[in-house]
Amino acid sequence: MKEIRVRTNQIELQVRDYAHEGEAILFLHFGGTNLMVWQRVVPYFQDRYRLILVDLRGHGKSDIPEGGYHMDEMARDIIGVLDYLHIDKAHIIGSSLGAEVGLSLAANHQNRVLSLVLDGALHSEFGPFGLWEGTEEAFYAHVNTQLEKIRNAPVAKFPALDALMQTRKELYEKYDWWNEYVAEMERYGARQLEDGQYIKGWSKQSNLAYMQEYFFYRFDDYYPKVQCPLLMLTNKDLEEGREKEVLLGLRDLAKNAELGQVSGWGHPYLWMLNPDEACKVILKFLDTQELSLM
Numbered sequence: 001m002k003e004i005r006v007r008t009n010q011i012e013l014q015v016r017d018y019a020h021e022g023e024a025i026l027f028l029h030f031g032g033t034n035l036m037v038w039q040r041v042v043p044y045f046q047d048r049y050r051l052i053l054v055d056l057r058g059h060g061k062s063d064i065p066e067g068g069y070h071m072d073e074m075a076r077d078i079i080g081v082l083d084y085l086h087i088d089k090a091h092i093i094g095s096s097l098g099a100e101v102g103l104s105l106a107a108n109h110q111n112r113v114l115s116l117v118l119d120g121a122l123h124s125e126f127g128p129f130g131l132w133e134g135t136e137e138a139f140y141a142h143v144n145t146q147l148e149k150i151r152n153a154p155v156a157k158f159p160a161l162d163a164l165m166q167t168r169k170e171l172y173e174k175y176d177w178w179n180e181y182v183a184e185m186e187r188y189g190a191r192q193l194e195d196g197q198y199i200k201g202w203s204k205q206s207n208l209a210y211m212q213e214y215f216f217y218r219f220d221d222y223y224p225k226v227q228c229p230l231l232m233l234t235n236k237d238l239e240e241g242r243e244k245e246v247l248l249g250l251r252d253l254a255k256n257a258e259l260g261q262v263s264g265w266g267h268p269y270l271w272m273l274n275p276d277e278a279c280k281v282i283l284k285f286l287d288t289q290e291l292s293l294m
Contacts, residue, residue: 001016001017001018001019002016002017002019003015003016003017004016004017004084004085006080006081006084006085007080007084008076008077008078008079008080008081008083008084009068009073009076009077009080010065011057011062011063011065011068011077012062012063013054013055013056013057013062013063013077013080013081014035014054014055014060014061014062015052015053015054015055015081015085016035016051016052016053016054017050017051017052017085018042018046018050018051018052018053019050020046020047020048020049020050020051021050022048022049022050023049023050023089023090023091023114024049024050024051024052024085024087024089024090024091025045025049025050025051025052025090025091025092025093026052026054026078026081026082026090026091026092026093026102027041027051027052027053027054027093027094027098028054028056028078028092028093028094028095028097028098028099028101028102029053029054029055029056029059029095029097029098030095030096030097030098030099030119030120030268031059031096031097031202031207031210032059032200032201032202032207033059033060033185033189033201033202034055034059034060034061034185034188034189034201035053035054035055035060035188036060036181036184036185036188036189037095037185037268037271037272038051038053038271039181039184039185039272040181040271040272040275041271041275041279044275044279044280044282044283045279045283049091050087052081052085052087052090054078054081056074056077056097056098056101057069057074057077057206058202058203058206058209058210059189059201059202059206060188060189060201061188064203064205064206066205066209067209068209069206069209069210069212069213070213071097071100071101071103071104071213071217072104072108074100074101074104075101075104075105075108075109078101078105079105079109079112082112088112089111089112089113089114090112090113090114091113091114091115091116091117091286092105092106092113092115092116092117093117093119093282094116094117094118094119094120094121095119095120095267095268095271096119096120096121096267096268097120097210098119098120099118099119099120099121099122100120100121100214100217100219102116102117102118102121103116103118103121103219103222103223103226104222106222106225106226106227106228106230107222107223107225107226108225110225110226110227110228113228114228114289115228115229115230115231115285115286115289116226116228116229116230116231117230117231117233117260117282117285118230118231118232118233119233119267119268119271119278120267120268121217121219121222122219122232122234122246122247122250123219123243123246123247123250124217124218124219124220124246125139125214125215125216125217126139126215126216127218127220128220128249129218129219129220129246129249129250130246131242131243131246133242143215146211146215147208147211147212150204150207150208150211151204151208153204155199155203155204156199156200157193157197157198157199158197158198158199159196159197159198160198161187161190161192161198163198164186164190164198164199164200165183165186165187165190168186168200169183177269177272177273179272179273181272181273182269182272182273185272186200186201188201189201189202191203219250220249220250220253223250223251223253223254223257224253224254224255226254226255226257227255227256228256229256229257229258229285229288229289230251230254230256230257230258231257231258231259231260231281231282231285232247232250232251232257232258232259232260233260233262233265233267233278233281233282234247234259234260234261234262234265235261235262235263235264235265235266235267236261236262236263236264236265237263237264238261247259258285260278260281260282260285261281262277262278262281263277265277265278
């Protein structure tokens, strides 16, 4: 494994490359985290595939520009990574924010994506494939309220890294989510300010810039353009209702999509807690794609 700085789209991204002669899998983490999300996942794939882990812009060790957080712009970042590594095509596995970027890659750069696995981007916030069931006026009021909360939120600063880590540990322990993998992800992403204090990795400005785009995504504009095989990860026990209706509707918009149903799947932290069943579902999906080409 080697660490690389890749200049792309006028910024630099941190990339981790696990060399292998097999096809490449590109892993895209969820918002507020970094490439360390995938450390518990890597062993399932590294004997068969070349694994590329990326800190998306504004995350981990990558640059933190003020803008460029639309999913399409972030997808262009990733195309630069593929070009730099001389990877013509890759499988994509994305979670939440990473799923949105992966969806944009598959829709807008079809010749670069072998297959797509989505843990996220399974519903829009508003529109015919959104979960919001109120009026459009009420939705925009809701968006303004949420954005204002982000703008007004204080930035927590800590005199030492250990103090930050203790606060993060206490937060995760409320949900029984704290383990060595979550700790490694948090420690890796922490940023030291010029005055020596520490903050968590996902800055308020980056979060705000992203959320200003996110609320207005219409994923139904993307799914019909996806030509590669698509696996949509979901909880096997997903109840009937609007969420399932939207999920199935988006599935049917894509050319070749299927559901990957995982027992008790918890989006998105189970990648660091218990990814075993999800990884086996993904490997079976990838095996199917290989057999179809034989």
